[in-house]
Amino acid sequence: MTTPAANKESAAPGPYGSPWLRLAFRPFYLGAALLAAVIVPLWVAVFLGAINWQPTPPPLLWHAHEMLFGFAIAVIVGFLMTAGKSWTGLATPRGPALGWLFALWLSARVASLVAPYAVFAVLDLALLPLVGLIFLRLLVRSRNWRNVPLALILWLLTLVNLSFHLSVNGMIDLNPMRSLHAALGFVVIIECVMAGRVVPFFTTSALPKLKIVALPWLDRVALAATVIGMALWVTDGHSGLTSAALTLAFALNLVRQWRWHPLATLGRPILWILHAAHLWLILGLGLLALAQAGLVSASLGVHALGVGATGGLILGMMTRTARGHTGRPLTAEAPEMAVYVLIMLAALLRVLLPLLAPSLYVSGLVASAAAWSAAFLIYLWQYTPWLLSARADGKDG
Template sequence: MTDLASNKTPAAPLPHGMPWLRLAFRPFYLGAALLAALTVPLWVAVFLGAVNWLPTPPTVLWHAHEMLFGFAIAVIVGFLMTAGKTWTGLATPRGPALGFLFLLWLSARVASLLAPYAVFAVLDLALLPIVGLIFLRLLIRSRNWRNVPLALILLLLTLVNLTFHLSANGLVELAPMRSLYAALGFIVIIECVMAGRVVPFFTTSALPNIKIIGRPWLDRSALAATAIGMTLWVTEWHNGLATAALALAFALNLVRQWRWHPLATLGRPILWILHASHLWLTLGLGLLALAQLGLMPASLGVHALGVGATGGLIIGMMTRTARGHTGRPLTADAPELAAYVLVMIAALLRVLLPMLAPSLYSYALLASASAWSAAFLIYLWQYTPWLVSARPDNKDG
């Protein structure tokens, strides 16, 4: 006799485990937001002499390293380990395994403040190769070849980080900041790839009257020019070629963004933050091209990419993906809007004010750091209750 129960659709598995360790975006987004909110004001206070304290690496290197390998990498890991489950249909680390990965990240951040350098370096180097290999294994098992380059970039970032620690201790003859510029380059490449995928998709999904016809050759050309330009800039191999490649990357990214109808998104904050951040990416490439010509300091282009592009894309994706994966509407309420505006203000103050009025540099740092910190404190206030509790629809994730 046929078992009637066998004809029923299997029920979805019930949620299990602590909610904040069910998907990687939960702990890593919280950690990244807390790091962003606390360490940037600390860095400015130390830099301006208001606080007499020295972190484990030299102060400037500590600030740049923690923004890249602490803040940005936490969000990238949280995003990829969450998206990887959707892309591959395979389980990603959760529960104790996810807790271990987060603890590795957190222990390195604490060690950068308090521990001997060797302890900091060992802890800091542990996370990326583990995550990169986990992600690569998922992609290979599911034959998701399209995203394999993202896993390889995570592994390459491990080598960049190793080079940074060796050079910071004088074990290799390389300026440590070059390694950090290389890390920024890889992060910009990831942003260029992901923005090309999600920004037009999110735009057409939210605005059905907008039609965006894909131009794969334009996306590939923009990505290639960006990668080549950043590589030449980092390596200082050829100033003229670097200028030309960065200028071309600026033009191609500007053209492709214009085709995404950015002005149509002005009434949708959850969309315009992504468009505005991509514009900062484009402007950052242009500013680096001008810096190659000696027309302005390279730090302005670096902070356009770091604060405007990376910070903006991160706050935009941290709100959107957290809302989606916690079962909430994909809209931006007043707290999100305030956070978006504050990050954009932080970028304007950090890049444009020193450019237009160099004598106000210290005030620009203070104001920019305050706006940046406020943005991520707002994120923590709004999202912490959601990220540490179960979804309201009682689904897993």
């Protein structure tokens, strides 16, 4: 005799549809990894004059824009549209609906290379407001008010992207790089919020003997200092005030991370990559503070945040969540360890080598691009078969 629970379980629909369109992390992680592997060495080749090629926007702006609104946004969309299902208990886009969202992202990336600027801009501006609306609807229906600010950030990023396209075409009097710095600021804010949630949680889950006492006030103050510091930097505020705010953000985030026991994770690569990437976020804030006094180039802080923090956190989360959502153990094997080492090497070569040995800038740039690209190529080699096929445990998703 079966119980009602057993009847309900047996009546539940099994996996259906194309596996790679069952959850958003599948197509968007693949697209982001492929884009990252290709565009960084392409940009370096253009920058060094090895390739005579002109993308739709000017090359420097194209590089920075695609790293943010192409690469980082793809991972953010894939993560939020996947996590949103767990957070709300409601269905997120799958099948054809998910396919159209991914096609919209992909078409904008292609358009940035070959299409007239107007076509690129329209396609590029379409995705984020759609995803923001879908995500907000899920949160409101489930009364998940805690994550509503993340949906609002998606719309703020849309406005930032619009300002970028308008400024590139001379329709508003604004340096396009200012818009890209604002986008980086929003990405850093998302990273601060999500790191504060997942890094201590993952750490204590894997190392149950550790005790991390939550201090919500510290998280809030560290986030506030980061928001204020990045906002002053983006708006070109008073250099002394900006430096003070960024230094405070640096210190508070460092204290916060120390309380997460980073040294205890050294034997767990799938954990230490998240701690190492968050340390790059802290270093990036510190370098931006030093840049206000003219002690270092602001570019070093930007790339500490872009390569070390964003690249490291993205690969740490792309490996962990992809393993979990494809029904595989949450462990790092040889490919993952290679990926983690390479992305950290890319950051060291791009940020610390120019700082310590400026004469090696070009060599470091080329080596950093190679390490970055290799990290994402290894990810694609390991994860593409998993992301295109059904879960190993036979479950849906």
